[in-house]
Amino acid sequence: MTAAAGASTTEVRWYHLERAHILSQPYPWLHTRNHGAMLKAAVTEHDRRESWGQLIRIVVAAPGSWSGRYPAGNTGRVEAGLMSPMPIPRDLADALGGT
Numbered sequence: 001m002t003a004a005a006g007a008s009t010t011e012v013r014w015y016h017l018e019r020a021h022i023l024s025q026p027y028p029w030l031h032t033r034n035h036g037a038m039l040k041a042a043v044t045e046h047d048r049r050e051s052w053g054q055l056i057r058i059v060v061a062a063p064g065s066w067s068g069r070y071p072a073g074n075t076g077r078v079e080a081g082l083m084s085p086m087p088i089p090r091d092l093a094d095a096l097g098g099t
Contacts, residue, residue, distance in 0.1 A: 036058060060082070
């Protein structure tokens with residue numbers, strides 16, 4: 001999330017936030033915090049749809065992490081769908097222990 005904060009463009013910001021989301025999903029606090037950062041980015045960009053989607057995700061992130069009911073590889077964006085698993089980029093899969 002630190003890389004996202006210093007990003008020079010919105011595309012780069014979202015790239016870093018999405019990757020941070022994939023890594024944070026198993027950890028309730030980090031997962032929720034990442035959605036908070038995504039909400040901040042969406043509000044800054046005046047993206048109403050993404051903002052509402054992030055508000056919902058902030059509510060469900062911690063319970064999903066605690067219970068293990070999160071879609072692995074999901075980027076955390078509204079377009080990704082709330083419970084849609086996605087392929088995990090190879091470098092992140094390696095960091096996660098090959099999942």
